[in-house]
Amino acid sequence: MMASTLPPQPAWRAVEPTARDELELALADWKAPPPIVLGTLAAVPADRDAFEVRLHDGTLSVLGNTPRGLLHAVFALHEALAAGDSLNEGFHCQGTFQFAERIFHPRFSPWPGTRADVRFLAHLGATHCLVSHDWQGSRRSLQGYVTSPFFPSAVDAAEVAANRTGLRRLLDDCADYGLGAMLWLTELPCQGGPWVSESERRRFLTRFPAEVLSDSGTYEGQVLCFSHPRVKEFYRDLLQRFFADFPEIETLFLFGLDSGGEFCNPESCPRCGGLTRIAQRDRLVCFLVEEGRKVRPGLRVLTTGWKWDRDSDAFLHHQAALPAASGVYLAAQKDGWQCERQAHDFLREVRQVCRERGQTFIGYDNLHWGDDTVHGLGDIQDFPLGIGAKLHRWHTLEADGVFDHWGHAPEDIWCNSIACREFFLNPAADAAAVCRRIAHRQFGAAAGEPALAAWVALERAHAELSVACTWAPGQWPGWYEGRRHWPLPGKFAADNLRAHQSPPRTEGDRVYNPADFPAALQAVAGAWQAAFPHYQEAVHQLSLATAAADDAPVFYRFWWNGAQQTPTRREHLRRQLLHVESMALAGHEIGLHFGLHALWEQTGRDPDTYRAKASELLRHAAAASRAAAAHFHSLGRPKDWGQLYADKAIAIEQWLAGNTADT
Helix, strand or coil: CEEEEECHHHHHHHHHHHHHHHHHHCCCCCCCCCCCCEEECCCCCCCCCCEEEEEEEEEEEEEEECCCHHHHHEEEEEHHHHHHCCCCCCCEEEEEECEEEEEEECCCCCCCCCHHHEEEEEEHHHCCEEECCCCCCHCCCCHHHCCCCCCCCCCCCHHHHHHHHHHHHHHHHHHCCCCCCEEEECCCCCCCCCCCCCCHHHHHHHHHHHHHHCCCCCCCCCCEEECCCHHHHHHHHHCCCCCCCHHCEEEECCCCECEEEEECCCCCCCCCCCCCCHHHHHHHHHHHHHHHHHCCCCCEEEEECCCCCHHHHHHHHHHCCCCEEEEEEEEECCCCCCCCCCCHHHHHHHHHHHHHHHHHHEEEECCCCCCCCHHHHHHCCCHHHHHHHHHHHHHHCCCCEECCCCCCCCHHCHHHHHHHHHHHHHHCCHHHHHHHHHHHHHHCCCHHHHHHHHHHHHHHHHHHHCCCCCCCCCCCCCCHHHHCCCCCCCCCCCCHHHHHCCCCCEEECCCEEECCHHHHHHHHHHHHHHHHHHHHHHHHHHHHHHHHHHCEHHHHHHHHCCCCCCEHHHHHHHHHHHHHHHHHHHHHHHHHHHHHHHHHHHHHCCCCHHHEEEEHHHHHHHHHHHHHHHHHHHHHCCCCCCCCCCEEEEHHHHHHHHCCCCC
């Protein structure tokens, strides 16, 4: 028997059937469950999701202060039953989430994922689904979902129709699981960079009349000029049409200067008249806020630091001038990285500006997969102690919420996801104790203890790397140019690194990203050198964990009900071992390369002096390249890495031997 005392509001009505379905799953093996009441939980602030489950006087009360809170009461009950907890008279569990907004992507491909993906986001503690990503073509624009008569060819009709259908299904699933929704825009649309085919770049010029376009002044070519009155009318019409169809979208994430989003070149646009790019950005933010709120009350438009915050003072000045309905989703270093744990002074200054202006401040981070890893391995990248460190950082900064930049495959049941839920509930919890419980439940005690030891070692490696995140992503394996640029005279890619060196940041007496180029190179080298032994220890411990694991399914498999199979304990650990081993080998070689580049600069780029001082380090670099070559050859992926590392080792060895003909 199941009764309900839930209020009749639409959000509760949408979630109640979901809660009942989830409760039936949780109670499936309970032979004779007591009477159950679904109800509301009083005396908890409405901006914090809270839950409580208690068995009293023979009645099981499942309570939440919000629809999401109610679902988490059911989820907590399900976990207790799955863990074999004794649900006798007096059983009681409760929790309150400590971040008001917890923003995650669903599955990227195929978009928009499935209902099971949304269910998984609800389990890990999300409040909002960011329904698009900055690399998802027309899905990162309003005109990707609605067609305006002002520029009806902006996006192909069939593509708009497919996007509309996908978004509607995703939003309906989100409503059933109590999740709000946000949209990531990369505006203004432009031809696009080298990732866009030349035929598509030419086609862009047929989608809009030439009179409304202007040159971006970058490799992204022509861009829609917001100074043209027809473009403003176009966006005013888009806002009306979009929010008439999709009022669930609460917030727009605005991401410019990358991935097909640009602004006019201030020096050449005849209409913008010297208006700087950041001033053009502010104009667009204010327009979206003003016009958007006419058709979607309460709309927010958030900006980010990506490329905008190279001038810290200018960024703070411009943020302070934006309306209260704006705000930021801000990473400590450019884009949010798995290893990054900084809480520097600039972050605090932006937080203070947002507080004074009544703006939203969201911590922009990587809580699962990241761009700072080896790509395409099919690995699992668990670092749950790091989740504790990251969320403690954002909680200490009093962030209004957190945003996980990338997604992952929910069927893999990453331990990071479970850690998100745990540290959302208590950011100040003992991280080792929380992660020991996760490891033992997920893998069993025999495999769980060495898995925890591996996570401890990995967190030590991340702590070393956190202090030197200067060339993100150029110092990370997936984007690292050094595989093709040997550490030999005339071969270093110095100009590109100088152009993309992140600005200095301070945290008390500590300086991140030193302005001196050789010093910054050496900082990266030192960070990888210090991290490498900890990666080696993580490899060792994960090898032990994999050997100790059995082929039972992972404990938290009940978070997933999609078609894909969840991994066994052994398979999960094997795939994490693959991640850590690949990062160790790739990162070790990267650190040596950056150290050699620093030495090249410190010796005044003199080949003879460099040879005299670099020979031993070069021999280590050749050995590291050979080790990486063997590893990636054995994997067969990424497809050309094995050969690139092998070629690099040969080139170094030949140069050391005095044979420079092939280098």
